[in-house]
Amino acid sequence: MTTSDLIGLRIKTVRRQRGLSQAQLAHPELSDSYVSLIESGKRTPTPAVLELLAQKLDCSLSYLLNGVTAEQMEDIELALGYARMALENGEVREARTRFAELLANHNLAGLTGLRQDTQFGLALALEACGELEEAISMLGRLQDEDVSPDRRIEIAVALCRVYRQSDRLSEAIKVGEAVLGGPARPAWTDGMVELGATLLSAYFYSGDLLRARQFAAELLNAADMLGTPRAVIAANWNAAVVAESSGHGEESLAFLERALAIQSETGQPRSLARTRVAYAALKLRVHPEALDEVRAILLRAEDELAQTSASTLDRANAQVELARAEVMAGNYEQAVRHGSSGQELMPTTAGAQEAEAHLLLSRAYGGLGRVSDAERELNAVRDWLTPLPDSRRVAGTWYAAAETMELLGDADGSVEAYRRALACAGL
Template identity: 25%
Template sequence: MSPEPLPSKIGKSVGEKLRAARIAQHYTQSQLAAPDFSVSYISAIERGQIHPSLRALEILAGRLGLSSTQLLPNRAQAEDRLNSALNAPEREDDEMEITLLEADIFIRQGLAAQAITQLSKLSTKRLKRQQQLQHRYLLGWAYLKAARFQEGEYTLSEALQLAKDLNASYLHLRILNLQALTYAAMRNYTQAILSHQRCLNLLENVEPRDPFFTAEVYMHMGQHYTHLENFEQAQQMFNTALSIVEELAGPQAIEAVYWNISQNYADAKEYDLASMYAYKCLQLHTQLDLTHIRSQLHHYLGHAMMKGDREEARAYLNTALQQESVERDHLALASVSIHNAEWYLTCEALDEAEKNALQANELAAQFGDTLIGAEAHITLGRIQYAHKRYEEGDKNFVTGLHMLERLGQHEELADESVQYAQLLEELGKEHEAFTYFRLAFQSKQKQRR
């Protein structure tokens, strides 16, 4: 059934208001009509069959003691009806986009069957070409996850043709990857290698480069070659993937990659993709902030515990090391390892102390300049001084103090500089000691500003 035309809706509203006002004034249609209009004309207006002219509205309203605007629909109602009529296609397009997005989320959550149900509700004839591509891509992906491989292969082939027609390089690459994984799931590893090789060939000529996706493709290629018992080729693929991954040393480097990809897509006016990678960058940045907050809490709590009862400190450290949240958070684990090293140092168990300090340094290194990273170097420096390995200790002290200076941690820098200066003074290195006493004084001055 076709929707009622907008003028008809407005006319019906005018007719309803006119009839209500006439009845309220105890007028018959004949009394209201005479002498300018016929009864049938008034009846037709009230039934919404015709829309009166503005002049007729003024005359009728005057007889009822109203203004003509009081018989018109409310402006907001009229605008809502008009906007509803005009924006229907746009609203429908938004609903399509939301349905596609929900399906994408279902797949990523491991709910492939729900994604298939969601996508099956959409009529592909009503989708724009870009939406059709997105629909076939997501449906093929969902079929793969639901182990419906034949359907997945057919759907992804359709998606691949659409991606070529629309010159959609981003989805073209992802569809080739899914197609290869579908072939591999059907144990057709030769065909899987061909699809992934086509993917790699395209990646060489596409900007921006996505190292995460590229490493994933090489990893899958290694798996295919392994299944075919071509171990030499498999090792080559795995080594290539590793070399890409190793360049992404730490969350900050990954965040920078996401940001650069986002900027490249923005420059190319691919705003949807630019937004997606910007959100990835923002999410990672938020996670890093949370990681730093959690690790700093462990850092300050550990300091407080270490200044109290030794047995209580030991109990705290043992409990912290067993917490799953600490085990997952390498920066928090680095903080606990530092305090562990300090605890063993106070017990003069230098080998165990050094083992924990080295672990802390390794864990903290991936995060770049951090308060915990600086403390890891300084703690290791103290342990090396206790071992009388002064040259190694000096390197770690200097590295840690410079890190604190770059971070603007003036209070910690002042305290640690004094302690290092005292150690240097005990070794008879008065000139070097003076340098760090002065650094401590300067840091205290900055702290007061």
Template identity: 25%
Template sequence: MAKRDDPETIGRRVQRLRRERGLTQRQLAEPAYTPAYVSTLEAGRVRPSDEALRHIAERLGVTYEELATGRPARLATDLRLRLTEAQRTLATGEAKEAAEQYARLLAEAEKHELTDLQAEALLGLGECALETGELESGRRFFERSEQVLAEAPLPARVRALRGRAVAHYLAGELRYAVYLFESTLDELNRSGLHDPDALLLLYASVIGPYMDMGAHARAAQAAEFALALAPQAGDPALVARMHRSVARTLLAEGRIAEADASLAKASELYRQLRLRTELANCHWMRGYVCAQNGELERAEEELRIAQSMLSAKRAALYTSQVAVELADVLHRRGKSEEAAELLRKVLGDLSSERGAVHAAAAHRLLGIIAEDARDTEAAEEHYVRALSLLERAGAAGDLADLCRLLGDLLRRTGRVEAALDAYRTGLGHRTAPGTTTLGPAPAQPPL
């Protein structure tokens, strides 16, 4: 039951409603109470019982909840309907329009102290900000959602924690994102809080940061746990996201057909749910699978579909990230000029604080294109920029390959000592992927 207001507030409300209806204190009180009792109640000197409030609410023609809390009848239900509408807008429409809906919902929820709805509205605003690439703003919304749910059990706070971790991940803060994911998983598993949806969301979400850090063994283990948890999960969108994430680990293990099958399951679920951004991400991932498998024409087609879908939704950061992968495919298809033009266009939207791993990939590819054109100076400049971005992000998965490219370039231009330094740096990242930046693995779920 909703928390009641204090006696003085209730007293003033009773008096206002009584006068609006033209009733005397006697008419309001009879037959169960006295006019003196109503007078005392209106003055805020007595805490009315539930029974007394129900009697007075009936005489005034309002609901018990409206009299006790000041909230209009069916307010919570109406706001829930508006929440569903905002969620649908974000899934199938535009993030900016959804953000406006969530903001109006948040104002109403705050006004009436409906904490659950406040938390949901803040989560929605955070997701909208991630979609439009406003990472700092998104992180703050997720933090506020966590604060609203501070007294709630950990599983209730997992979506806000996951949102915050993803904001840090997209900003290039891989180590901290992994720390947030792992510490939350550890707490859930050690304390026996076996919530399949919460665990599945975290395991599916940590795969990306693990892969970028070169921690492939941990990514594979997270995928294994996610697949084991999926049959117990109640949210089909969550299961679809899991299939999309798991495809990355299958690819890393060379299991192309299984990765494609995983993406097919995710795509079908997203189509059924009409989740446009997630479906675009599936085309994106399928393009990546095709590129890895050497099917470049099909890869280009899938990535262009993803880019078009994300661009239509004004998902700026994700659109830029897809463009980098599309440029790689174009370069491999011999369309290097088109690839370079695309990369230069999107680099303005990517930086060390916003899509660091993809910004590094853009510089790496521009370096390769410059090398092909025999412009060693420009190539070196791009490789060094990419190296700086990856080192800051802790993306060991790509650092070793980049060090090899830079080393080869330095060796060809006669700088042998500098080349050896670059190779040594690369070998340092190759030795034990992930172990230099990650502590002990989190406790395992009770499967």
């Protein structure tokens, strides 16, 4: 049924409940034939006529428009607000439950905008809980609907990000390029730059460094032109990743320091914590001697992530980076603690990140002389990496695994891991 059909049916239903004829409802402002046409769905009443009919029928305008009373509408909006608050406060499972319960409310069916808000919120909550396939499914359904231009960009950003987190890089790139790669690309906005930054990271992890470098420069120019915090943070964060891959460590730190400075002044708590983790990880790679500073940054980020709507993957990454810092410092017991926590938090779809957690655990156990535990973790690395598609990230983890196997005396395993690393790198 069309919207006009539904509105007409509601008017007819309430009129009959009130014991009124069409002529009685119409008099004196309208004709009974006009009311008949409205009730049959052949005419769409103007807002003024609809408000008049609501007054005559002693019902809310909301009911005639959407099929819900003003009280029901208030309850739905309140429930949606509580769900969003739970997500923002880091109560991600509570948020998922609240969004799902609201989506099951039959009164939401006729409220397209609120239903789409609820579906999008549920998708973000599913992502935060590590249920990435479910989040992809929800976002895919939303993508097929008629949504506002801003919401369409938000959906594309989230879908591109979740595909990237799931190591489905070609699908992440397809989503990003569908918006950014066409001849009718929209003008740059904060959302467009954020989508571009997510696409850029997918280029990088897929090993397409040439395209990543070119696109990083375009994004930086767009962000500088906009001058908004959100755009500048997104562009500089991902430009840092690309600069490091080109061997420009100090330049990459400068990009990320700029992003962190702006995030500290204006950013959301979750985004600030995630930026801290990225900065600490980069700092450790560029300046491995700065262990104490890096550890302090990561511990602060860990506390911040626990109090926000951070996904389990965000929290897991913080633990993995803490494990890396402790391995480098020789604090192997602490490394095992953080590595195990990170591994437990990983969603089942986080293949490359899961492999990285097992690799660090292997190195920590090796440092403690627990060879059998180290070998067990290396076997887990193989199990996670083997089914993954070739990418720059996977190649790097195979290479690190090969080095670890060599240290543990597994010459054959080391050679095979080096071979897999070269194959992933296209060599």
